[in-house]
Amino acid sequence: MHRILIIDDEKNVLSSFKKILDQEGYNIQTSGNAQEGLDLTQSHPFDLLIMDIRMPGMSGLEAFSKFKEIDPKLPIIIMTAHGTTEAAIEAMQLGAFDYVIKPFEVPAMKQLIEKALEAGRLMKTVVEYEPKEDFGGDRIIGSSSRMQEIYKIIGQTAATDVTVLLRGESGTGKELFARAVYYHSKRKDKPFFVINSAAIPETLLESELFGYEKGAFTDARERRVGKLEQCHDGTLFLDEVGDMPLSIQTKLLRVIEDKSFERLGSNKTLKVDIRLITATNKNLESLIKEGKFREDLFYRLNVVSIPIPPLRERKEDIPRLVEYFLTKYGREFNKKGVSLSESALAVLQRYDWPGNVRELENTIKKALIFSKSAAILPEGIFIPEHIREGKKQSSVYLQELLPDLVKNGLRRENGNLYKEIIEEVERALLIETLKQVNGNQSEAAKILGISRPTLKDKIDKFGLRKVVLLQES
Ligand SMILES: Nc1ncnc2c1ncn2[C@@H]1O[C@H](COP(=O)(O)OP(=O)(O)OP(=O)(O)O)[C@@H](O)[C@H]1O
Ligand SMILES: [Mg+2]
Structure with a gap:
């Protein structure tokens, strides 16, 4: 749960913040003066600080520098009234995340808080390559x-x-x-x-x-x-x-x-x-x-x-990625210990992953959510049907493909069916055209009525160099 500290000398500001943000599932701590807030931060770091700039005792600006000393990556949102914006601007130059002018609107404030928390996460989360088991940051x-x-x-x-x-x-x-x-x-x-x-x-x-x-x-x-x-x-x-x-x-x-x-x-x-x-x-x-x-x-x-x-050019990484996502989301969805059957892994290896690691990640997430036993079977993998069944994509006619794709789409709660099918059609069209002109890209572009650079982009996007022999000019 995100820990947010709010410092303001006005009690009603603190209480209304608490009321609004408690509902959002944040852990809110409040304080009436900066010194107390600094003490709190020292004993237990926060994910976000929202602070008034003009307070009796230590001013917000002075406190700002001290907070930054303790935790240089703490996102700080400054609250200010009209007339004191100069100080807020100064704080921005010193690295505050943003400032808001009181009174502020609740929805905009909530949005800003989310943005600040995300910026803090990006700044603070360690990224490591293939780290050890007990590593808490993001892994590559x-x-x-x-x-x-x-x-x-x-x-x-x-x-x-x-x-x-x-x-x-x-x-x-x-x-x-x-x-x-x-x-x-x-x-x-x-x-x-x-x-x-x-x-x-x-x-x-x-x-x-x-x-x-x-x-x-x-x-x-x-x-x-x-x-x-x-x-x-x-x-x-x-x-x-x-x-x-x-x-x-x-x-x-x-x-x-x-x-x-x-x-x-x-x-x-x-x-x-x-x-x-x-x-x-x-x-x-x-x-x-x-x-x-x-x-x-x-x-x-x-x-x-x-x-x-792209993932399809390093398919040997698929098993490790799958294992990583199974552990990560198994924990999150309370499905620890669910594994992938050999045949399901073979399906994943056969697929080309146009959406790359993100698509693989989402596929594993969905498979976990819908899994009813300890092993995920090929049926639990939501990718185009013909790949799951091991048919060769290029030999499949569009009419044959459509029912499968739509059926597959019907199973999902939030589909992206339109884009997926149009992309399948686009890919098939490009392959067929390029084949018929013997890989001559200028000619293909002319027939298709698109520019050469656009065609090139699409060839890259769909990974067609591996599918059709292209004439490079
Ligand atoms: N090598 C990897 N190991 C672990 N997770 C990965 C790896 N590569 C990508 N991911 C995960 O896949 C998802 C997509 O990655 P990311 O957002 O970095 O892609 P991107 O290249 O920026 O995509 P886009 O161009 O769409 O913005 C993220 O959830 C990321 O954590
Ligand atoms: Mg990106």
Whole structure:
């Protein structure tokens, strides 16, 4: 259960927080002054601190520095009233997670608390490769030669400050590796923040990164410190960097080259020292050709490039991953000791795992949830039917495939059937077209009415190089 400490000299603030957050299943402790809060933290660390900035005795700002000394990675949300936002902004520059202006809305506050707890988890949870049994952090599983290569590159580069680009399909573990790099770096005691370019609309992304001045745009009622400033001396993980809009790419390039930027609506240049880790599942070279990604930025980000292989190219890691997920979720779902039958493992080995480790993880989770005995049988594995039964995918006609896929989908509570089937159709269409033009990609693209780069992306996405002989031009 997450432990949250709330410090405010107003009793009614404390009691209303407690009432709201107790229901959410958090363990809430409250304190009327900063010194008492500091004592509490020393005896038992918290996962999150929410603190008023203006209190009698020790001020919030003073307390802030002391909390950071005790626990540099403690996420702290500052509460402030109108008129004291300057202090809150100062706290942000010193690494506070965020600040809110009183009175605040409960749903937004709950959301912010979740975000802060997640940021704290990402910063604090150790990531190790194949650690010993009793290890409490996140594990990277995989002893295949492809994975060993990656461990080696990370070992050689984590401690330097070079920019790292993680490339790989969705679900291959890019975020996990990003955190491994951070955790093995000199900056491991400094902040680590994540920004996902694909998840945030352009204007919001810009203000998240760079911050803004009061009045910079209609909604800019107060000055806001961006993640770059907050991350000073630390590590910033730019996830899905291939989705970053061009205008922001230009500004990012300047941050890399000159270590400088301005808040939106300001002409004061700020300096930062940040280590960048980036990740993408896009083909950046194709995006460059399409004019959607800056080539100069690419070279800056691509100093050390770590290609994370898809699971189908390291199937020898499947048994260990399965064992790991069975233990992990067996504990969580109260299904300890449930194992996988030989035949079920054979099914998993036969499948191509387009969703990679994430898909394998979800498959094991579902199998555990629905398991009724001590062993999971092939029937308990929710993947396309023809693979479970060992038919060869390429020889299966679509009409034959559809009933199985839909039947399979009906068994799940939260399906993704539309996407899965369309992807099956897409894959079959691509294979058939490429076969009929003898692997000539330009011709295939022309017939399909899609661009060459798009076709290339799809070939990578579906792993078609292994299925069809392609003419490389
Ligand atoms: N080698 C591994 N060992 C253990 N767990 C792994 C491994 N690789 C991935 N996972 C798990 O698989 C899931 C997906 O990993 P992650 O989120 O890092 O993928 P990603 O490459 O960032 O995907 P996306 O491109 O979709 O964001 C996570 O739950 C992660 O913990
Ligand atoms: Mg990711």
